[in-house]
Amino acid sequence: MIKDEAALIRTIIEGHTAQYGLLVERYQNPVFRVIFKIVNNHEEAMELTQDVFVKAYESLPQYDPRYKFFSWIYRMAINRALLYLRNRKPCVEPEQIPAREREKVTQEGQPFDLVTKSILVDRAVNELDQKYKTVILLKYFTGLSYAEISETLDLPEKTIKSRLFDARMLLKEKLEKNLKYVD
Amino acid sequence: MLTEKDILLIQNKVDGTLTSREEDRFAALLQASPQAVDLYRKLLDVHQEINNSAARIPPVDITKRVMHRIEGKTVVRSKTVVRRLFSGKSKIYAFAASLLLFFVLGVLAAPYLIPSLRTLSQDQLTGTMVRQEPSSWKYSDKKIDVEVRQHQKTGLLIYWVSVFSADTVAVEFTPAGTFMTDNWLKIIDSDGMAFKVENQDYKLSYICKGNTVFALTDPPDRSTLTFSLEGKKAFQMKFPPTF
Numbered sequence: 208m209i210k211d212e213a214a215l216i217r218t219i220i221e222g223h224t225a226q227y228g229l230l231v232e233r234y235q236n237p238v239f240r241v242i243f244k245i246v247n248n249h250e251e252a253m254e255l256t257q258d259v260f261v262k263a264y265e266s267l268p269q270y271d272p273r274y275k276f277f278s279w280i281y282r283m284a285i286n287r288a289l290l291y292l293r294n295r296k297p298c299v300e301p302e303q304i305p306a307r308e309r310e311k312v313t314q315e316g317q318p319f320d321l322v323t324k325s326i327l328v329d330r331a332v333n334e335l336d337q338k339y340k341t342v343i344l345l346k347y348f349t350g351l352s353y354a355e356i357s358e359t360l361d362l363p364e365k366t367i368k369s370r371l372f373d374a375r376m377l378l379k380e381k382l383e384k385n386l387k388y389v390d
Numbered sequence: 391m392l393t394e395k396d397i398l399l400i401q402n403k404v405d406g407t408l409t410s411r412e413e414d415r416f417a418a419l420l421q422a423s424p425q426a427v428d429l430y431r432k433l434l435d436v437h438q439e440i441n442n443s444a445a446r447i448p449p450v451d452i453t454k455r456v457m458h459r460i461e462g463k464t465v466v467r468s469k470t471v472v473r474r475l476f477s478g479k480s481k482i483y484a485f486a487a488s489l490l491l492f493f494v495l496g497v498l499a500a501p502y503l504i505p506s507l508r509t510l511s512q513d514q515l516t517g518t519m520v521r522q523e524p525s526s527w528k529y530s531d532k533k534i535d536v537e538v539r540q541h542q543k544t545g546l547l548i549y550w551v552s553v554f555s556a557d558t559v560a561v562e563f564t565p566a567g568t569f570m571t572d573n574w575l576k577i578i579d580s581d582g583m584a585f586k587v588e589n590q591d592y593k594l595s596y597i598c599k600g601n602t603v604f605a606l607t608d609p610p611d612r613s614t615l616t617f618s619l620e621g622k623k624a625f626q627m628k629f630p631p632t633f
Contacts, residue, residue, distance in 0.1 A: 211620075211621070212624075214621055215620070215621030218621050219621075223458075223560070223562070223595075223618075223621075224460060224461075224587060224595065225457075225560040225561075225562065225587045225595035225596070225597055226560055226618065227456075227457070227460065228453050228457050228558060228560070228587060228597045229450065229457075229558055229560075229620065229621060230557060231453045231456045231457070232453050235450060235451070235452050235453065235456075236449050236450060236574065239447075240444065240447050241451050243447060253450060253452065256450070256452055256453055257456050257459065260452070260456045261456060261459050261460060264456075264460050316498060323517055324439070325442070325443055328439045328440060328442070328443045329443055332440065332443070336619070339473050343440065346442075347440045347441060347444045348444050348583050349446075351405075353405075362483070368398065368401065370399055371401070372397065372433075375401075375432075375433050375436045375437070376433075378436045378439075378440070379432045379433070379435065381437045382435075
């Protein structure tokens with residue numbers, strides 16, 4: 208575990224570039240998961256995750272140590288993925304992309320129902336309004352607490368709790384409609 | 391009818407953030423309200439489904455690629471500076487300064503780049519100071535083990551540096567009084583992660599994890615080899631080492 212990230216970042220800015228690998232190691236998976244859930248494509252998510260870390264490295268001198276590094280990098284990741292999504296040419300039907308990509312991340316040998324369920328859950332999350340989806344992504348795919356999500360999105364904790372509740376209820380409604388054919 | 395406080399209590403239960411006192415309130419609420427039971431089940435179902443979905447995304451490892459791209463960025467920056475220097479009125483001065491710089495660096499680097507030159511002068515000056523038998527040196531704490539063995543082979547001083555750590559270790563070699571070449575420190579073997587991340591004029595950096603063996607060849611006197619964990623220096627070794 209990295210104990211003092213502020214000190215580590217100072218070290219990197221002073222020229223110890225190699226130390227940046229520690230930050231990448233720590234945050235690469237949550238950042239990747241969030242981006243993957245937004246763009247729904249494994250290769251694109253890999254590329255974007257790299258871009259985010261390179262961009263973050265270049266911007267380290269502008270990093271404000273009053274805030275946590277994770278809130279900075281997650282915000283950067285979400286903005287980068289959303290921007291990418293806006294500019295992506297719609298050459299493939301959006302419905303086809305998640306299905307194709309899900310095959311890569313679904314473990315082999317899982318029962319058919321489990322795979323189908325997974326697809327339906329992913330689809331339900333993808334269909335959420337962005338403000339709900341962002342809270343769900345930060346809660347479940349990075350493991351942040353309410354307070355940390357609040358810091359990352361710069362919103363009051365009460366708003367985060369309220370959005371998470373609404374998001375869960377919306378998801379339940381969508382899942383109930385679809386999962387009755389699976390269970 | 392559930393109040394806002396009841397809903398918050400149920401949501402906090404799903405997230406596992408209730409205190410023991412709130413747990414009692416939650417149990418009482420479930421006893422008293424079928425609506426609360428229904429809402430709790432719904433929220434818990436969704437919570438589990440999304441958790442399962444998140445767990446199905448396999449982990450990735452992009453550290454090496456990112457560090458490689460960052461290294462590339464450093465090179466690009468250097469090129470930009472050089473391009474600026476060689477444009478406009480300063481072109482002639484920059485060219486003359488470069489010639490002078492290359493000459494000075496060449497003179498300074500010659501003993502280090504040509505091993506025979508260095509060995510000859512060292513033999514004349516130090517006589518029997520270089521040991522014939524391999525010498526070894528160890529550093530060990532809770533998180534890192536380092537063993538250094540010194541060998542002399544065909545006029546070269548070679549240090550075999552074995553590093554073991556379950557955590558990521560940053561290894562930096564900084565030569566004294568000369569410019570950097572790739573040949574000072576090299577990875578020989580690794581059973582975990584090991585790669586070069588930086589090769590600038592003043593230092594050469596690697597990241598490793600697990601067992602890694604480096605070869606350090608003819609380090610100039612007063613050079614340093616630094617091992618860092620979690621951004622903090624674990625220890626620093628100076629050359630020639632005192633065995």
